[in-house]
Amino acid sequence: MSTPLITPELVALDIEASDRDAATRQLVELLAAAGRVTDAEGFLADVRAREAQMATGMPGGVGLPHARSEHVTVPTLAVGRVPAGVDFGAPDGPATLLFLIAAPASGDGDHLKILASLARRLVHPSFRDSLRSAPDAETVAEIVTREVVPS
Amino acid sequence: MKFVAVTSCPTGIAHTYMAAEALEQAGRAAGHEVVVETQGSAGSDPLDPAVIAAADGVIFAADLEVKDRERFAGKPTVDVGVKKAVHDAPGVIGQAVAAVEAGPVAAPAAGAAPVPATKVDSGAGVGTRVRQWLMTGISYMIPFVAAGGILIALGFMVGGYDVTDLPTVELDGGVTLVEAIRNFDITSSASWGALLFQTGGTAFGFLVPVLAGFIAYAIADRPGLVPGFVGGAIAVTVGAGFLGGLAAGFLGGFLALWISRWKVPRGVRGVMPVVVTPLLSTFVVGLLMFVVIGQPLAALMTGLTTWLNGLSGANLVLLGVLLGAMMGFDLGGPVNKVAYSFAVAGLSTPNLAVDATEYRVMAAVMAAGMVAPLAMALATVVRKRLFTHAERENGKAAWLLGASFISEGAIPFAAVDPLRVLPASVVGSAAAGGLVMALDSTLRAPHGGIWVLPLIGNPLGFLVAVVLGTVIAAAVVIALKSIGTNSVVAAEREADAAAQAAETAQATAPAGQAPATGTARPAATS
Known part of the structure; x- marks a missing residue:
């Protein structure tokens, strides 16, 4: 894998948001700033469409x-x-930990296996x-990188 | 216990795998073995058939249609959404254990037979179960209808429709047919025609017994087969046709089920399924079919046939419109299946004339069932901008599905926008059904779409009906979709414009800086 799944720039430790859309937007902006998405609004619309299904x-x-x-x-x-x-529609109350997963529309097998392993x-x-409980963004990124290996 | 599970979710990147992991963990914690097939976007490794065979039960935590579901037929199954497995995997495992303890549901001995996967919940509505029993019988009958119907139609094509020109082939007298075959002349088209006709006719002879036999099988498992088959054959003998077959199937099934539940001494228990249950249930079915209900059913059957054949002109067109609308109403759902079963059952009526109403009904039903997918395909071509990328991709497949009479091809469209797609489908399908009746097309095969065109009487009329129905349905769906905007489509359109701009820029930019998202693959949000 040339590009790591996550870097410290993609971690936000202190999000304040009134609803899930605003919270998601903040994370999408991190992705856009890191050049991982080409069009923040377009990607946000795709995430919203998925969220609306379930x-x-x-x-x-x-x-x-x-x-x-495709963004x-x-x-x-x-x-x-x-x-x-922030409420994400879970039966037992609001979410305090958010994972925003961005997958390319035309991802090859290896990419998708990484995401499958992350989901597991x-x-x-x-x-x-x-x-x-990780103290800082670096630790969060490091834990994910260490734990998520394609099976 | 050992379980196999299938997980899937709409996007195929998160819940599919989370559910798989959660089920494996919860299974291990409770001391069970769970092997999961993840039908997600990273591709799926199909479960080893040996693992499936060894499993005590099956868990479907799938929001999409389970691929190759028939692999799991006959095993106790729990069917929950993917979300339930993620949120409460231990609960799902508990449900699966309860399902296994409730006992086997259908005959695993029959191998890959498409026994309807009985829901664990034995309190499932009576209507649902009756439909499942019925559909089991019909699903076993259809290959006989297909083989027999097509052979008979080919016999007519080869030997000539005007059977009076073939002195050796007389429709009513089987004997002369047999003689024609006995003196088989390899160069004589009449001989070949007679052979095809006779073989097809023999296959047709099985229709009602197979229908009855497998209805009884669905109800009572293997002990139901004998009373079902025999009852079905008696229905043919007394002229009670498919109505008699239905009655015999249910009678035989419930009798066998009831008898097999008797409490008997241990010594007798061994011979119950092979001797006592088939013997008693068959005798009672024989008594009932020959003496009690056979004659009234035969009279009813004759009445139905007479009524159908008496229909003409406007009434026939109305029947076509009604059946067509039913075909388009739920695209493979229960209403669609009722109309389809009605038509297929009609084909099993003995000694039909070449232009019998039953054949016209079959033609109307098939034409109507082809309309919805074709119309969606047409609409995605003429008004691209009203559809998402994914729908346009589906549209390409829908051409083939529609042409092959697979109404389900329109489901991807109906699922996301039922209020616009289904009315269009109903209107177009009804038009096609009515037109087939008006244009006097007939059909002897129960399935096949345009691939059985040579077997269709007045094929031109049939095609006209399908094409007009398709155009009407496409026009309606385009009109409805033009009212109001679809946010997903609008968002995609903007994205396309941006991508196009990027591509233009790329074309003029120095080489080596191609953006990674040049492809126009659909955003898989649905």
Whole structure:
């Protein structure tokens, strides 16, 4: 993999947002700034369309906005922590940990395997807890890079 | 216990794999083995058939149609959405365990037979179960209709439609046909025609017994086969046709089910399924079919046939419109299947004339069933901007699906925009159904779309009906879609304009700076 799934620039430790759209927008802007998406608005629209099909909130305070989109250049994960919480439609309350997954529309097998392996890690509470308690953005990026290896 | 599971989600990058992981973890925690096939965008490695065979139960945590679902036929199955598996995997595992403990649902011994995957929830609505039983019978019958119907039609084509010109081939007297075949002359088209006709006719003879036999099989498992088949054959003998077959199937099935549940001494239990249940249930079915309900059903059948053949002109067109509308109403759903089953059952009526109403009904139903996918395909071509990229891709496939009479080809369109697509489908399909009746087309095969065109009576009329229906449905859907805007389509259009601008810039820019998103692949948000 030439481009890592995540870098410290793609981590936001302190998001304040009134709703999931605003929270997602902040993460999308990180992607745009890092050159991972060509068109922030276009990608945001794709994520919104996906979110409208079925809310991505999971039990345990996790929100998981994601989309495959032609505006994405490389498979990317952005992580956001929302101390005050923001509703992602989960049955047990607002999400405090956000994962924004961006997948290219025409991704090849290796790219998609990385994302599959990421999704599998997300289910593990220990993985999520380690991200919640990481002291800084570098640590978050490092944990993800270390834990997510294509199976 | 051992479970196999299939997971899938709309985007295919997150929930598919999260559900897989969650199920594996929850299974391990509860001491079960769970093997998951992830039908996501990273491709799926199909489960080893040996693993499926060894599994006690099946879990579907799929928001998309499970691919090759028939691999899992006959096993206790729980069907939950992908979200449920992510949120509450231990609960799903518990449900699956309960399903296995509730016992096997259908005969795994029959191998890959498409036994309807019975929902665990044995409290499933009576209507649903009756439909599943019925559809099991019909799904086993259709290959017989197809083989028999096409052979008979080919027999007419080869031997000549005007059977009176073939003194050796007389429709009513099987004997002369057999004689024609006994003196088989390899250079005589009449001999070949007789051979094809006779073989097809023999296949047709199985229709009602197979229908009855497999309805009973769906209800009672293997003990139902004998009373079902025998009852179906009796229905043919007494002239009760497919109505008699339906009755025999349900009678035989429930009798066998009831008898196989008797509490009997241990010594007798071994011979129950092979001797006692088939013997008693078949005798009772024979008694009922021959003595009690056979004659009334035969009279009803004759009445129905007479009524159908008595229909003419406007009434026939109305019947075509009604069946057409039903075909277009839910694109492969229950209403569609009722209309289709009605037509296929008609084909099984014995001794039909060449232009019998039953054949016209079949033609109307097939024409109507072809309209919706063709109309969507046409609409994506003439008004591109009203459809998403994904829909335009689907449109290309829809040409072939529609031409092959697979109404389901329009489902991707109907699923995202039912209020605009379904009315168009109903109107266009109804028009096609009515036109086929008005133009006197007939059809002897139960399926096949344009590929069985040589078997269609008045093929030109049939094509005209399909084309007009398609144009009407396409026009309606375009008109409806032009009212109001679709946000996804609008967003994609802007993106396209941007991409186009980028490509133009790229063309003039120095080489080596090509943006990575030059492709026009659809954004897979649906």
